[in-house]
Amino acid sequence: MEAADLKEALDSSKTIIITANCSITYSGRAESFLAEGDRIIIIKSDKTLLVHQPGGSAPINYMKEGTAYKAIAEGGKIILSCSNGKEYMAIYFNRIHSFTAQELADGQKLQITGSEKDMSVMIYNNPKLIEDGFRPLSMEEHTRFGFIDVFGYDRNNVLVVVECKRYAADMGAVEQLKRYVDKVRQAKGLSLVRGIIAAPKITPSAAEMLRQNGYEHRNISPPKYMERFDEKQKRLEV
Amino acid sequence: MEAADLKEALDSSKTIIITANCSITYSGRAESFLAEGDRIIIIKSDKTLLVHQPGGSAPINYMKEGTAYKAIAEGGKIILSCSNGKEYMAIYFNRIHSFTAQELADGQKLQITGSEKDMSVMIYNNPKLIEDGFRPLSMEEHTRFGFIDVFGYDRNNVLVVVECKRYAADMGAVEQLKRYVDKVRQAKGLSLVRGIIAAPKITPSAAEMLRQNGYEHRNISPPKYMERFDEKQKRLEV
DNA sequence: TCGGATAGGCGCCCA
DNA sequence: TGGGCGCTTATCCGA
Numbered sequence: 001m002e003a004a005d006l007k008e009a010l011d012s013s014k015t016i017i018i019t020a021n022c023s024i025t026y027s028g029r030a031e032s033f034l035a036e037g038d039r040i041i042i043i044k045s046d047k048t049l050l051v052h053q054p055g056g057s058a059p060i061n062y063m064k065e066g067t068a069y070k071a072i073a074e075g076g077k078i079i080l081s082c083s084n085g086k087e088y089m090a091i092y093f094n095r096i097h098s099f100t101a102q103e104l105a106d107g108q109k110l111q112i113t114g115s116e117k118d119m120s121v122m123i124y125n126n127p128k129l130i131e132d133g134f135r136p137l138s139m140e141e142h143t144r145f146g147f148i149d150v151f152g153y154d155r156n157n158v159l160v161v162v163e164c165k166r167y168a169a170d171m172g173a174v175e176q177l178k179r180y181v182d183k184v185r186q187a188k189g190l191s192l193v194r195g196i197i198a199a200p201k202i203t204p205s206a207a208e209m210l211r212q213n214g215y216e217h218r219n220i221s222p223p224k225y226m227e228r229f230d231e232k233q234k235r236l237e238v
Numbered sequence: 239m240e241a242a243d244l245k246e247a248l249d250s251s252k253t254i255i256i257t258a259n260c261s262i263t264y265s266g267r268a269e270s271f272l273a274e275g276d277r278i279i280i281i282k283s284d285k286t287l288l289v290h291q292p293g294g295s296a297p298i299n300y301m302k303e304g305t306a307y308k309a310i311a312e313g314g315k316i317i318l319s320c321s322n323g324k325e326y327m328a329i330y331f332n333r334i335h336s337f338t339a340q341e342l343a344d345g346q347k348l349q350i351t352g353s354e355k356d357m358s359v360m361i362y363n364n365p366k367l368i369e370d371g372f373r374p375l376s377m378e379e380h381t382r383f384g385f386i387d388v389f390g391y392d393r394n395n396v397l398v399v400v401e402c403k404r405y406a407a408d409m410g411a412v413e414q415l416k417r418y419v420d421k422v423r424q425a426k427g428l429s430l431v432r433g434i435i436a437a438p439k440i441t442p443s444a445a446e447m448l449r450q451n452g453y454e455h456r457n458i459s460p461p462k463y464m465e466r467f468d469e470k471q472k473r474l475e476v
Numbered sequence: 477t478c479g480g481a482t483a484g485g486c487g488c489c490c491a
Numbered sequence: 492t493g494g495g496c497g498c499t500t501a502t503c504c505g506a
Contacts, residue, residue, distance in 0.1 A: 015292050017255060017278065019340055029499035030352030030404075031462045037344030040255065040280060046293035054253050054342040055284035057302055058486050061348070062499075064295055087499075098338055102257055104292040106275030110299070114268030116482065147481065147505095166483085167267075170495075175413045176481085203494060224269045267484035296501050300484080325484075354497060380490070385496070404498085408480075414496090441479060 001099035003073040006080065009043075009101035010069045016043040019097040024051060024061050028087025034060060036094060043069070045104065049082060049089070063089055114222045119164040120149040122223045123198060127152065129220055130162060130196060145187065148180050150198075158194055159184060165199035166222045173197060174209045181215075239337035241311040244318065247281075247339035248307045254281040257335040262289060262299050266325025272298060274332060281307070283342065287320060287327070301327055352460040357402040358387040360461045361436060365390070367458055368400060368434060383421045388436075396430055397422060403437035404460045411435060412447045419453075 001018070009016045018041040024034040039060070040052040049063040069082045081090040127134040133155025136142070142151040150162035161184055163169075163177040174197065181195040195215035202210065202217050210217060239256065247254045256279040262272040277298070278290040287301040307320045319328040355378055361367050362377040371393025378387055388400035399422060401407075401415040412435065419433040433453035440448065440455050448455055 015257075015278065017257070019253075019255070019338070019342065026499075027462070030350055030460070032348050032350040032499080034348050035346045037346040038342035039344060040253065040342070042278060042290065044290070044292050044294070048293065048295050050290070050295070052280065052282070052288070053344045053346075054282050055286065055303065055344075056282070056487085057286055057288070057297075057300060058498095058500085059295075062295060064499090064501090065293065097340055097342075100257070100336055100338075102335055104257065104276035104278070104335075106277060106291045106293075108273045108275040108291075110270050110272050112268055112270040112484080114484075168494085171417065172410055172413070172496095175410070179409070205494080222268070224265075264484075270484075294501085296483095296485085302484095302486090350499085352499080406479090410481095443479080 001078070001096045003071045003078050005099065005101075006071040006078065010071065012101070013045045013103065014101040015045050015104045016099075016101045017041070018099050021094040021097070023092045023094070024089065025092075026061055026087070026089045028089075032061070038097070041091065051091070061089065063087065114166065114224045116149065116164045116166050116222065119166060119198060119220065119222045120162075123150045123162060123164070123220070130160070130198070130218055131155075134160065145180070145184055148184075151184075154194065158192055159188065159190060160194045160196060162196045162198055164220075164222075165197065167200065169197045169199040169202040169206050169217070171203070171206050171209055173199070174206050174213065174215065177215060178213055239316070239334045241309050241316050243337065243339075244309040244316065248309065250339070251283045251341065252339040253283050253342045254337075254339045255279070256337050259332040259335070261330045261332070262327065263330075264299055264325070264327045266327075270299070276335070279329065289329070299327065301325065352404065352462045354387065354402045354404050354460065357404060357436060357458065357460045358400075361388050361400060361402070361458070368398070368436070368456055369393075372398065383425060384418055386418050386422075389422075392432065396432055397426065397428065398432045398434060400434045400436055402458075402460075403435065405438065407435045407437040407440040407444050407455070409441070409444050409447055411437070411440075412444050412451065412453065415453060416451055419451075 021038050023036045026032045042050040046065045047067045048065045050059045051061040053060050063082055067082045067084045071080050078093045123129050124136045127136055134152055136150055136152035142148055148161055149164040152160055154160050161180045165173050177195045181193050185193045198218045198220040200221040259276050261274045264270040280288040284303045285305045286303045288297045289299040291298050301320055305320045305322045309318050316331040358377045362374045365372040365374050372390055374388050374390035376389050386399055387402040390398050392398050399418045403411050415433045419431050423431045436456045436458040438459040
């Protein structure tokens, strides 16, 4: 790869993939330096930059969408510098292992189920999951109070605020629930509003905080409407 | 790329990079489906899988380190299925645009400054940033009160708990501070313990919550020891 | 744009 | 291994 190849690709809407030995400096929201090593560098068509090491899920360095690039050759080596106005990065290439630039087209979005939102819909449609006699209010009404997952009356007409968590509920979840309960209590001028966490589990410290506040926990897991994938994939599985 | 090439690479410690038109199913912590489109697929030497679309920072699908893979050819097309025992993914390839498999070596770690930890060290070394007469006792320590960023006495020998945030402090930050203050107050049997948020800014609702609790805010930004990078990169900059 | 909240969050440290 | 929590978190959604 020559600097000219990189420049040409950067001027196009192609997605660039480079593997190379390089070192990297970053300055912006923080300051960082990454010494020489082999990495995968991706510059997407929207000018997002990702630098990946040969292990791990998260990029070690990156720049967000809309970054401007400049490639220069200095002493036989290529330096790629870039900026979005507030942040700066420079990649100092030692050896290029591979270089590709391709037009990639993909307008698809991920269809996903099993989110916290799906949990609240499930509870709305199956109020017994909370308890017998629980009557969720309409979605419209429930949005009037802000980001309350599920909101309704129990069999004694006491207001109930339900906070869903798709994984273990932690202290933050209990505090969030407390904020909503307090908000509803104030807005309605009520002394008693119940708070319930719906989650597959709860951490010990969160359980303690829950108890202290007089709130409750229901053992509920997020729904997975597409379980059929599971079956299909188990057959394919290694 | 033939299925055999993929299999061979999967049996090695090489890092595989494929660009292809494909569709993807996932089942595990949630369930998802991604219809046909062009993507970059990376399988790292530690068997991390990343699928990236031509735009955006985050992978659209992924599997973590230690995943097991199986490549099969079915009706002239390649299907790559994988699992870690709890999660399953399958990539259905329509057309392969490119395929590479390389040995990449990188043992470097990112050297970074400007973290919350660096803020607490800065405050520990420059107590005046909080106020005159502030005497820090500890920083970022797992005291028996928990993870308190900076902890000390003010000029009147009143205990002070400082919570650092590298960006805008939100309601969660105030609640976190409150947990620590309450814990110290209980453990020491004190009626008055001060709470201070050190952050470059604070959201309006967090400021309100701060006020209600009698806590304070100090306008402090995370330090950037490597500012020299900034200068260097500004010169290189586009 | 900002604020609030979720995420298949990830990654790090520590009991 | 699980809890607690920071992150250059990213991303979505609503005001």
